[in-house]
Amino acid sequence: xxxxxxxxxxxxxxxxxxxxxxxxxxxxxxxxxxxxxxxxxxxxxxxxxxxxxxxxxxxxxxxxxxxxxxxxxxxxxxxxxxxxxxxxxxxxxxxxxxxxxxxxxxxxxxxxxxxxxx
Amino acid sequence: xxxxxxxxxxxxxxxxxxxxxxxxxxxxxxxxxxxxxxxxxxxxxxxxxxxxxxxxxxxxxxxxxxxxxxxxxxxxxxxxxxxxxxxxxxxxxxxxxxxxxxxxxxxxxxxxxx
Numbered sequence: 408x409x410x411x412x413x414x415x416x417x418x419x420x421x422x423x424x425x426x427x428x429x430x431x432x433x434x435x436x437x438x439x440x441x442x443x444x445x446x447x448x449x450x451x452x453x454x455x456x457x458x459x460x461x462x463x464x465x466x467x468x469x470x471x472x473x474x475x476x477x478x479x480x481x482x483x484x485x486x487x488x489x490x491x492x493x494x495x496x497x498x499x500x501x502x503x504x505x506x507x508x509x510x511x512x513x514x515x516x517x518x519x520x521x522x523x524x525x
Numbered sequence: 526x527x528x529x530x531x532x533x534x535x536x537x538x539x540x541x542x543x544x545x546x547x548x549x550x551x552x553x554x555x556x557x558x559x560x561x562x563x564x565x566x567x568x569x570x571x572x573x574x575x576x577x578x579x580x581x582x583x584x585x586x587x588x589x590x591x592x593x594x595x596x597x598x599x600x601x602x603x604x605x606x607x608x609x610x611x612x613x614x615x616x617x618x619x620x621x622x623x624x625x626x627x628x629x630x631x632x633x634x635x636x637x638x639x
Contacts, residue, residue, distance in 0.1 A: 416565070439626055450529070450615055450630030451568075458626065497567060501626065511556050511619045511628060512583070515567035 409434040409502045411516035419522050426488040428519045430481045430498030439501040440481040441513065442472055446494045454496075457481060468492070488523045495520050527551050531616050531631035538606040538638045546601040546634050548616030554629070555621040557599040561585065561612040562633070568615065574599055575621065606638045 410433045420426050432438055439458050443451040455466025462474045472483045481498060498516040532547045550557065558573035560583075570583030574593040588610060590602040599618075603610060613635050617628040 411567075413567075441626070443630075448632070450632045451617075451628075452630070453627045456626055511621065511626065512558075512570060512573060513568075513628065515560075515569075517565050517567045 409438075409500050409514045411498050411500050411514055413496075413498055413516035413519045415519050416517075417520045417522065419524065420488050422490050422523050422525050423487050426483075426485040426492065426521065426523070428483040428496050428498075428521060430483065430516060431479050432481060432498070432500045433479065434500050434502045436502065440472075440474060441499040441501070442466065442470070442481075442483050443497045443499060443515075444494050445497065445518075451497060454483070488521075490523050490525055493521055493523045529616055529618055529629050529631035531614075531634050533634060534632065535635050536637070538603075538636065540607060540638060542606050543602070543604050544606065546603075546614055546616075546636075548599045548601065548631060549597050550599075550616075550618040550629070551597065552618060552620070552629065553596060554618035555596070556628075557593065557616065557618045558583070558628075559589070559591065559599070559601045560615045560617065561610075562615060563612050571601065571614075606636075608638045610636065611638045612636060 412431045441456045442454040445451045457464050457474045465471045495518050497518050499513040529550045555576050559571040560568040569585045572591040574580045616631045619628040
């Protein structure tokens with residue numbers, strides 16, 4: 408069974424400093440990996456994905472993530488955090504070997520709350 | 526473009542009551558799903574559907590029913606609400622053809638069962 412771990416419940420960072428949100432995964436085969444962001448009282452919004460190709464993927468709002476197969480990690484990064492980046496971030500994985508009938512089932516991590524202070 | 530619309534936004538139920546959470550999408554997506562969000566547990570899949578007339582169970586299906594009579598709608602029914610079902614519920618949809626790995630989420634329904 409696939410699983411996702413986000414080891415930090417909360418990350419605090421000063422505005423302008425680099426931001427990293429950690430994610431590790433467990434899945435059979437090559438994973439499809441995703442990051443979603445949830446702002447207060449809103450649904451989740453897609454940030455970026457890794458399917459294949461370059462290990463460094465770029466997404467919305469200046470975020471990027473690095474896929475590391477040997478460490479089974481997919482950490483989310485932003486070079487310079489903004490106060491408006493304060494939100495709940497979720498890492499998710501889809502097993503591409505899952506049968507087609509299962510559609511686009513995702514397994515989510517527990518979420519990491521990011522607080523960017525001015 | 527409305528995307529994924531969930532109603533109601535908030536609901537309070539008494540134990541044993543039934544209700545239906547509504548979800549509609551206007552993107553002609555084949556795949557729709559329901560998740561519940563609980564603190565520290567991320568989102569857990571309740572039920573999903575890959576098309577009209579086809580539904581299947583997710584990770585935590587007990588106490589919930591779904592049906593998919595049209596492409597647009599995917600209601601979630603609680604037959605006899607229990608306090609353990611207090612949660613925030615999200616509906617999501619995605620295409621199985623184009624951009625098939627991106628899911629679009631509704632704004633959520635916050636449910637309290639007393």
